[in-house]
Amino acid sequence: MSFQVFGIPVTKGVAIGRAVLVASGRVDVAHYFVEDGSVPIEVGRCLTACEQVAHELEALREALPSDAPPELDAILDVHLMLVRDPDFIAGARQWIEVRRYNAEWALTAQLEVLGRQFDEMEDDYLRERKSDLEQVISRVLEALGRERGTNTLVSQRDFAGADPLLLVAADVSPADLMGFRQGVFQGFITDVGGRTSHTAIVARSMGIPAVVGTREASRLIRQDDWVVVDGDQGVVVVDPSPIALEEYRFRQRQAELEKARLGRFRDKPAVTLDGQRVSMLANIELPSDVDAAVAAGAEGVGLFRTEFLFMNRGGQLPSEDEQYMAYRSAVEALAGRMLTIRTIDIGADKPLDRGHHVGDARHDSVLNPALGLRAIRWSLAEPAMFRQQLRAVIRAAQHGPVRLLIPMVGSLRELEQVHEHLNMAFNQLDLDRSEVNLPVGVMVEVPAAAISIGSLLPALDFVSIGTNDLIQYTLAIDRADEAVSRLYDPWHPAVLALIANVITEADRAGKDVSVCGEMAGDPDFTALLLGYGLRQFSMHPSQISEVKQAVLRTDAVKAGAKHAPKIASRAFGL
Numbered sequence: 001m002s003f004q005v006f007g008i009p010v011t012k013g014v015a016i017g018r019a020v021l022v023a024s025g026r027v028d029v030a031h032y033f034v035e036d037g038s039v040p041i042e043v044g045r046c047l048t049a050c051e052q053v054a055h056e057l058e059a060l061r062e063a064l065p066s067d068a069p070p071e072l073d074a075i076l077d078v079h080l081m082l083v084r085d086p087d088f089i090a091g092a093r094q095w096i097e098v099r100r101y102n103a104e105w106a107l108t109a110q111l112e113v114l115g116r117q118f119d120e121m122e123d124d125y126l127r128e129r130k131s132d133l134e135q136v137i138s139r140v141l142e143a144l145g146r147e148r149g150t151n152t153l154v155s156q157r158d159f160a161g162a163d164p165l166l167l168v169a170a171d172v173s174p175a176d177l178m179g180f181r182q183g184v185f186q187g188f189i190t191d192v193g194g195r196t197s198h199t200a201i202v203a204r205s206m207g208i209p210a211v212v213g214t215r216e217a218s219r220l221i222r223q224d225d226w227v228v229v230d231g232d233q234g235v236v237v238v239d240p241s242p243i244a245l246e247e248y249r250f251r252q253r254q255a256e257l258e259k260a261r262l263g264r265f266r267d268k269p270a271v272t273l274d275g276q277r278v279s280m281l282a283n284i285e286l287p288s289d290v291d292a293a294v295a296a297g298a299e300g301v302g303l304f305r306t307e308f309l310f311m312n313r314g315g316q317l318p319s320e321d322e323q324y325m326a327y328r329s330a331v332e333a334l335a336g337r338m339l340t341i342r343t344i345d346i347g348a349d350k351p352l353d354r355g356h357h358v359g360d361a362r363h364d365s366v367l368n369p370a371l372g373l374r375a376i377r378w379s380l381a382e383p384a385m386f387r388q389q390l391r392a393v394i395r396a397a398q399h400g401p402v403r404l405l406i407p408m409v410g411s412l413r414e415l416e417q418v419h420e421h422l423n424m425a426f427n428q429l430d431l432d433r434s435e436v437n438l439p440v441g442v443m444v445e446v447p448a449a450a451i452s453i454g455s456l457l458p459a460l461d462f463v464s465i466g467t468n469d470l471i472q473y474t475l476a477i478d479r480a481d482e483a484v485s486r487l488y489d490p491w492h493p494a495v496l497a498l499i500a501n502v503i504t505e506a507d508r509a510g511k512d513v514s515v516c517g518e519m520a521g522d523p524d525f526t527a528l529l530l531g532y533g534l535r536q537f538s539m540h541p542s543q544i545s546e547v548k549q550a551v552l553r554t555d556a557v558k559a560g561a562k563h564a565p566k567i568a569s570r571a572f573g574l
Helices: 036-062 070-083 086-099 103-119 130-148 174-178 198-206 242-265 287-295 320-334 376-381 383-399 412-428 447-451 453-459 467-475 482-487 493-509 523-532 541-552 556-566
Strands: 003-006 008-011 014-022 165-169 185-190 210-212 226-230 235-238 279-284 300-305 338-342 402-406 440-444 462-465 512-515 536-539
Touching: 008 198, 014 103, 014 185, 014 242, 036 070, 036 086, 036 103, 036 130, 070 130, 086 103, 103 130, 165 226, 185 198, 185 226, 198 210, 210 226, 226 242, 242 541, 279 287, 279 541, 287 320, 287 541, 300 320, 300 536, 320 338, 320 383, 338 383, 376 383, 376 412, 383 402, 383 412, 402 412, 412 440, 412 453, 440 447, 440 453, 447 453, 447 467, 447 493, 453 493, 462 493, 467 493, 493 512, 493 523, 523 541, 523 556, 536 541
Parallel strands: 014 165, 165 185, 185 210, 279 300, 279 536, 300 338, 338 402, 402 440, 440 462, 462 512, 512 536
Antiparallel strands: 003 235, 008 210, 014 226, 226 235
């Protein structure tokens, strides 16, 4: 029976496909597709792990003391029956053979299927046996983890399925989602998250329709259900009717036509109606994203989120040489265009691998990670790691135009410390700082920085406004929390005043200023930002054509006059 689930739209478009449920929270397992030739090996892993657990349970039963409660023996019997149940094993095997899931994923998929069956049982005793099933599968997953040596999520392998697939999960971390970037999933749905959470940002970088904050989608949707993701309206349609399906397919075709029409702006300069030249830059996560950025018409990279080089590595940080090669490859791919490298922004909803820590800077759960040791705070707490990244950036800057961007700076003292570490990095490389052209800028994400930007500008070469976090910290709204997403308001007067103040002060000081948050890629804000004096926009490559179209249709002088009352820099008395 068809039904709808409502959430927060984060990527426009329509996706239609079969649901692929990924377990999260309760179990932490690897999710990837196996090649055809590896299917027998993966089936063997699953069967071997099940048999290993069965032997362990038999040994436990035989080791029970004579005075042990009879309930213990009965529980072990139930567990043995479950781990050797032909239907359970056949179901897991089918996920591997038909859908090419790895063994761990197949087991959790089968857990979802059987768990729902237990939930629907009327008998209380039978319904409670679901916990036994979870314990058995947990044992099998542990056996698989011992055999492979890790239970963390790893990158996908090549997969060509018959039906398009949609990812459904209670939550997906940005690092986990990066493992599915190569086009296997046509859309994704999560129970939690907000429009500007980092998971949503990565989804936009994948260019796939997405809906987050649905609350219960992962519980209501079953494995292999046909699902429509309406990324325009924030609606998920499960088991759509033929009429609804045809309507959504029509919308897909219309979206493709609109995309082709916007593609005509690719090589057209971004110039306003009154002749103001505007730079269109791209945000990227990996060096491999440069090709898509250039193909979309980006004039450079305004934000390279380097933290994704540090994720999904089993706790091993990239070496200086590895970072250098990554940055250098991006520089060379840009062929003379500017590359803006942001130093690692770890923390909040972008932790490193679970339990990983470097020195004393731990990334375990904290009471309020958005206000904790993240971004530049983490880097300054780990000076050896920080200088290693700085050295890699300096080396890459010798191969083409590079700018260094520091995230979440809140005070002049932090900026002074950055320059101290940068000087040490140059000394360690036996280079004079004047020998390498490396402009230094900060991300204005903290209201304190936006208000006191005038005191920071003398120590800076450029400024980039990160509107996502600036809005979050100004309005005290967790941007990853769907419960308060309705309060996340980019149009709030306080937010606009802060943005206007930064642009005005930077222009007055003759320093370049850009916006690299989600507002830059939203054409609804283009005229406003142009009116404030912004001439550099940085966004996901897929948004460039639409924003460029808005630029071409805007008279910057008239936009400035229209929005002048909202430019409130003088309201701060600075």
